[in-house]
Amino acid sequence: MEITVHSSKSLKPDYGDGCRVAGDVIPLSVFDMVNYDKYIFYVYAFHPSAPPSVALEAGLARALAAYPEWAGRVGDGPAIVLCDASAWFADATTDSELGSGATALLAAGSKVLSLYPSGDGTEELLLVQATRFRCCSLVLGFTMHHKVADGPAMWNFMAAWGQATRGVAINPVQVHDRTSLFARRGPPQIRFEHRGVELKPLDEKPGGGGTQGAQVAGIGDDEVVVHKTLDFSREWIMELKSHVSEGGPRSYSTLQCLAAYFWRCITKARGLDGRQATMIRIAVNGTRMRHPRVPKGYTGSVVLWAWPTTTARQPLDRPLRYAVELISREVARMDDAYFRSFIDFASSGAVEEEMLVPTADAAEVRLGNNVDLDSVLAIPFPKLDFGCGAPFFFRPCYSPAPVDGAIYVVKSLAGDGSVDAYVPLLSRTMESFKKCCYSLPVPPLVAARL
Structure with missing residues (x-):
């Protein structure tokens, strides 16, 4: 798949008849500060007939006026400077077709890297590439900086771009204040331990504090991480959930059951010593805060x-419900009280006094014995519409390479209740992992397709 980039340009916000005075500064919140300092990459594919590039550019400029952070720059403070500098937009084509083999083509190894900007050596916080295929399908590749937003907030912006391109009102209404929502309480109520969890000493090595985990003996820096896409049918998921919940006090969510399933399979495939510690890292959204609630x-x-x-x-050695219950209990523990405790701790001055840094360090991520699971099961893909309907393909991407054990779980765009999982593992682990997917005593109905 050869990609030809025909043009690239900087786009500034289009405020229409109004004129916003540039130069405002939005201080990063305590949650922004502990998020990854890196770019996130997404690829979406749309059936014909997609709007022309001039319409996409105009819509993006209007969306940037509603979300000026994406045209700003990360400044001192640290903060986002709303300087209306620019986002970056590229227009490209390819002679390839997107037919029945679209999934295989778009998911194929390094080929997908040419469908989104790398973000290397750039100051832009948002970079987009629109690639048109010979069949007139459109692929949009997004490169978005994680310091600006988390996954749901990134999604809100992408949906706003579609709304602006279609000429409809942007919804939900944007909330840009990052400080008053997360103000420190007086007196502070630090009820949980946050050292070694969200924050660690500056000189602590990767794997210290329990957040990245010990390294697997014998793993070298040059070992190849390979990637597999798994599709789990709705029937298989229902069988899995029924299997886990049978005879138990309650039912469990799809995410909890899949997380336990992957954790178990990968642990077995890695051949870890039974006494070694292993953890699974699961993102928990702060929308569960109540006082006050985080606006949509x-x-x-x-x-x-x-x-x-x-x-x-x-x-x-134990039934799968053991891992599911462990996951459920730890996620439930991170309630309003936990999030507020973190706000109080991160705002207490201890971070500066003890020179604490985020444990979420992209330069140090190596999961070793552990698993990281990111879920976008709640993303309403049908709302991403540029006038040609919802995307028919989505995948999270990695640059320069995926991390062993860092999994994405996505609701299938087929709309049939199935779930797609993107699983990167060391090559020597992958074959064992695929066998484990079929051999572990979970549901007798195994419709997962590898």
């Missing part, structure tokens, strides 16, 4: 992470 149109990050922990032997 909030534009920043409001995510922390749960780290259910056990020894490698436990998920394999």
Whole structure:
């Protein structure tokens, strides 16, 4: 698949008849500060007939007026400077077709890298590439900086771009205030331990504090991480949930059951010593805060992470419900009180005094014995519409390479209740993992397609 970029340009916000005075500064919140300092990459594919590039550019400029953070720059403070500098937009084509093999083509290894901007050496916080295929399908590749927003807030902006392109009102209404929502209480109520969880000492090595985990013996820096896409049918998921919940006090969510399933399979495939610690990292959205609630149109990050922990032997020797319940309990623990405790701690001055830094360090991520699971099951894909309907394909992307054990779980765009999972593992682990997917005693109905 050869991509030809015909043009690229900087786009500034289009305020119409109004004129916003540039130069405002939005301080980063305590949640922004502990988020990853890196770009996130997404690829969406749309059936014909997509709007022309001139319409996409105009819609993007109007969306940037509603979300000026994406045309700003990260400044000192730290903060986002609303300087109306620009976002970056590229127009490209390819002679390839997107037919029945679209999924295979778009998911194929390094080929997908040419469908979105890399973000290397740039100051822009948002970069987009529109690639038109010979069949007139459109692929939009997004490169978005994580310091600006978390996944749901990124989604809000992408949906706003579609709304602006179609000429309809942008909804939800944007909320740009990042400080008053997360004000420190007086007196502070720090009820939970946050050292070694969200924050760690500056000189702590990766794997310290329990957040990244020990390294698997024998893994070298040059080992290849390979990627597989799994599709789990609605029937298989229902069978899995029924299997886990049978005879138990309550039912469990799709995410909890899948997280436990992956954790178990990967632990077995890695061949860990039964006494070694293993953890699964699960993002927990701060929308569960109550006093006050986080508005739907909030534009920043409001995510922390749960780290259910056990020894490698436990998920394999016990019923799958053990891992599911462990995950459920740890996620439930991160309620309004936990988030408010984190706000109070992060605002207490201890971060500066003790020179604490985020444990979410993109340069140090190596999961080793652990698993990281990001879910976008709640994303309403049908609302991403540029006038040609909802996307028929979506995948999260990685640059320069995926991380061993960092999984994305996505609601299938087929609309049949199935779930897609993007699983990157070391090559020597992947074959064992695929066998585990069929051999572990979970549902007798196995319709997962590898």
